[in-house]
Amino acid sequence: xxxxxxxxxxxxxxxxxxxxxxxxxxxxxxxxxxxxxxxxxxxxxxxxxxxxxxxxxxxxxxxxxxxxxxxxxxxxxxxxxxxxxxxxxxxxxxxxxxxxxxxxxxxxxxxxxxxxxxxxxxxxxxxxxxxxxxxxxxxxxxxxxxxxxxxxxxxxxxxxxxxxxxxxxxxxxxxxxxxxxx
Amino acid sequence: xxxxxxxxxxxxxxxxxxxxxxxxxxxxxxxxxxxxxxxxxxxxxxxxxxxxxxxxxxxxxxxxxxxxxxxxxxxxxxxxxxxxxxxxxxxxxxxxxxxxxxxxxxxxxxxxxxxxxxxxxxxxxxxxxxxxxxxxxxxxxxxxxxxxxxxxxxxxxxxxx
Numbered sequence: 001x002x003x004x005x006x007x008x009x010x011x012x013x014x015x016x017x018x019x020x021x022x023x024x025x026x027x028x029x030x031x032x033x034x035x036x037x038x039x040x041x042x043x044x045x046x047x048x049x050x051x052x053x054x055x056x057x058x059x060x061x062x063x064x065x066x067x068x069x070x071x072x073x074x075x076x077x078x079x080x081x082x083x084x085x086x087x088x089x090x091x092x093x094x095x096x097x098x099x100x101x102x103x104x105x106x107x108x109x110x111x112x113x114x115x116x117x118x119x120x121x122x123x124x125x126x127x128x129x130x131x132x133x134x135x136x137x138x139x140x141x142x143x144x145x146x147x148x149x150x151x152x153x154x155x156x157x158x159x160x161x162x163x164x165x166x167x168x169x170x171x172x173x174x175x176x177x178x179x180x181x182x
Numbered sequence: 183x184x185x186x187x188x189x190x191x192x193x194x195x196x197x198x199x200x201x202x203x204x205x206x207x208x209x210x211x212x213x214x215x216x217x218x219x220x221x222x223x224x225x226x227x228x229x230x231x232x233x234x235x236x237x238x239x240x241x242x243x244x245x246x247x248x249x250x251x252x253x254x255x256x257x258x259x260x261x262x263x264x265x266x267x268x269x270x271x272x273x274x275x276x277x278x279x280x281x282x283x284x285x286x287x288x289x290x291x292x293x294x295x296x297x298x299x300x301x302x303x304x305x306x307x308x309x310x311x312x313x314x315x316x317x318x319x320x321x322x323x324x325x326x327x328x329x330x331x332x333x334x335x336x337x338x339x340x341x342x343x
Contacts, residue, residue: 028240034281101250127254134279136237136251 033142033153034134040067040148041132048099048107048121055122061148063094064174066141066167068118068158069130071102072110074138080157081114087163088117093171097121100130100138143167145174212248216260223263230269231256234276235284243286 035041040057047053060067068084070077088095097118099107104123111121124130133142134153143152152170156162218224228245234255236247244252244259255276262272276284288294328336 031237031281031283034278131254131258132279134237134281136280 031155033150035150036153038150040144040150041129043122043129043132045122045124045129048097048104048111048123051104051123053120055120057148060096060144062146064092064146064171064178065144066093066095067098067144068095069098069100069133069135069138069140069142070121071100071138072106073102076157077139078114080139080159081117083158083160083163085115085117087158091171092175094119098129098133098135099123100135101125101127141167143170143174146178212253214253214256214260219264226269227260227263230259230263230272233286234259234273235286237280237284 040060042057044054044056047055066087068080070080084095087093095118097120099121101124104125107121107123111118122129127135133140137155139155139157141154141158142150143154145151151174152167154162154166158167216227218227231245232243234244236242236244236249236252236255238249238251239247242252244256246252258275259272262275267275273285282288282293288297290298
């Protein structure tokens with residue numbers, strides 16, 4: 001018994017080592033959104049291409065929606081853009097943009113220059129909708145189901161690998177739910 | 183070395199040290215120019231912006247951070263305070279958007295029991311172990327003392343010398 005007691009510190013140190021080692025592979029930037037499972041916050045904002053056209057949460061409800069937060073000041077958005085164009089063409093999802101704290105002219109130019117994958121982009125100049133969505137940077141992408149409930153928030157760039165691992169399984173699940181009439 | 187020179191060197195050292203420490207006081211915290219309606223609101227603003235964490239730069243609070251999102255949240259905090267919202271309402275507002283993550287002082291819940299009570303439990307455990315070790319009975323004294331036979335033998339041996 002006494003001999004076993006001598007090993008307790010060693011065992012504790014080993015256990016601590018395992019815990020800390022595991023911590024090395026965790027991503028501290030990976031924060032669950034507080035909004036998952038909640039409806040899209042209500043808003044009333046103009047679209048990027050037409051300052052007269054005011055859109056609201058109702059315009060995003062009814063379909064399975066990807067809401068992509070982007071801006072021209074964000075270099076990672078440029079990296080992500082071709083993948084979004086691709087997804088908008090191939091997927092049955094509706095892709096909407098949230099142009100976040102940007103300048104209207106620069107953003108319009110960006111879309112003409114790089115191709116516009118969005119059904120429309122919401123123009124959120126001072127970031128009010130961004131704040132309500134808990135956005136803290138760009139790019140971020142939200143998955144919204146056909147009931148208008150936020151199912152996922154992803155901070156960072158989408159590319160083929162991210163799309164396959166982070167988005168496809170969830171989207172397949174939502175499509176299945178919709179088919180079952182849920 | 184003349185005493186005058188010694189004094190001059192001392193003065194120089196004191197000046198250098200105080201300069202260095204005053205430089206340390208200069209920090210890179212951003213400065214906003216908000217006008218508060220009263221002193222209490224100002225103090226609440228300062229307290230809350232120290233207690234709320236910047237979501238982008240995770241090891242800084244709102245008061246420390248220069249990132250655009252921290253500036254936005256400080257503005258939001260200011261506006262909520264001007265609207266007369268209570269501290270708890272403001273904290274809920276932030277948590278509803280950014281999650282429990284934004285609290286540097288997390289709420290007591292099942293998830294944070296270990297965080298809140300773990301250290302106290304460890305200290306108690308340590309105290310218990312110390313008490314147990316200290317109070318453990320020392321080895322029996324009788325065994326250390328010699329029996330009368332052994333005593334006689336010892337005397338015999340000593341006499342022989």
